[in-house]
Amino acid sequence: MARHQTTERCPMNPDPGIIPVLDVTRALAGDPAAAEDTASLLRAASEETGFVFIRGHGIPASKIAAGFAAAEAFHSLPAAIKNHWPINDAMEGYLAQGGATFTTSPDLSAENRSDRNAAFFIGDIRPDGTIPCPDIAELPDFRPAISALYQAFLTLSHALLPLYARALRLPSDTFEPAFRHPMTTLRLTHYPPAQYQPDEYGIAPHVDSSFITLLAQNPVPGLQLRLRDGRWTDAPSLPDTLLINTGDMLRRWSNDRFIATPHRASNASEKDRHAIPFFFHPDKEYRMTCLPGCETPERPEGYPPLTAAEYMTWFNRNNYRHMAGKSA
Numbered sequence: 001m002a003r004h005q006t007t008e009r010c011p012m013n014p015d016p017g018i019i020p021v022l023d024v025t026r027a028l029a030g031d032p033a034a035a036e037d038t039a040s041l042l043r044a045a046s047e048e049t050g051f052v053f054i055r056g057h058g059i060p061a062s063k064i065a066a067g068f069a070a071a072e073a074f075h076s077l078p079a080a081i082k083n084h085w086p087i088n089d090a091m092e093g094y095l096a097q098g099g100a101t102f103t104t105s106p107d108l109s110a111e112n113r114s115d116r117n118a119a120f121f122i123g124d125i126r127p128d129g130t131i132p133c134p135d136i137a138e139l140p141d142f143r144p145a146i147s148a149l150y151q152a153f154l155t156l157s158h159a160l161l162p163l164y165a166r167a168l169r170l171p172s173d174t175f176e177p178a179f180r181h182p183m184t185t186l187r188l189t190h191y192p193p194a195q196y197q198p199d200e201y202g203i204a205p206h207v208d209s210s211f212i213t214l215l216a217q218n219p220v221p222g223l224q225l226r227l228r229d230g231r232w233t234d235a236p237s238l239p240d241t242l243l244i245n246t247g248d249m250l251r252r253w254s255n256d257r258f259i260a261t262p263h264r265a266s267n268a269s270e271k272d273r274h275a276i277p278f279f280f281h282p283d284k285e286y287r288m289t290c291l292p293g294c295e296t297p298e299r300p301e302g303y304p305p306l307t308a309a310e311y312m313t314w315f316n317r318n319n320y321r322h323m324a325g326k327s328a
């Protein structure tokens, strides 16, 4: 089997080459040489860009299309129906436009306007293995389509863990004990066409709390990343790929070796933008202590050990208005 792998330039990106495109087909099929090559490309992407498109991820296009169809149908329902599942303290349910503004850090989000998106959040898998996606009488396809997509994202996230371990030059099974009952959220986000005011966004600048986030986008682009030099650049919606980014937990756990790149999204088009991110976090009680090899003389250990749950409490309090002042 050929060992050589390349990252492609991204043809639709106005700043070409910023987000590498990585074909993970052979690595996920278990070819060890391909896994090493893929891991080293993932290392470069995680150290420099924090975002990478992946191809060959194995999730059928039809499953993703069915997920988007279900998400679009949900967001088209009357508000009175959507509000049957109001967002709760576990961050599950429907958050209408106006409910959230990301304020992760003042240098990312000094403004105070509400984000111009509406979102439906499906949270952690229950102890009996159920995906907590409601049955919606008006939309019989909703639960099956969304549960299937959730499951596919979860399976893929687990499959990527050995590559992330190798990318950090650690044994392939390093992350297994941390992801036995991962905290996971699937978010169905709708960015309607809108006239944006200055300092107003579809989703304001932020970093994700996750270990990694997997993102599916409909064909309407709108995501932007802040590069290391401070410039913002557009990310395209690239067909047949998923976009993966490093979240803040992996950044912290790797002692800043892998970067969590600030990003934001808006919809300046006349079409509806839909995005479906899947946030993959370690087990609640798993204590993240600086990963081996991430402590160097130039970069001495900077972060005290913290459980994933402790981190999430901090993150949610700082990022969602309805959680302000609440304890976990």
Ligand SMILES: O=C(O)CCC(=O)C(=O)O
Pocket: 187, 189, 203, 208, 215, 217, 222, 223, 263, 264, 265, 275, 277
């Ligand atoms: O809409 C997008 O493309 C990205 C959304 C995002 O960054 C998020 O939900 O955390």
Ligand SMILES: [Fe+2]
Pocket: 206, 207, 208, 263
């Ligand atoms: Fe994000």
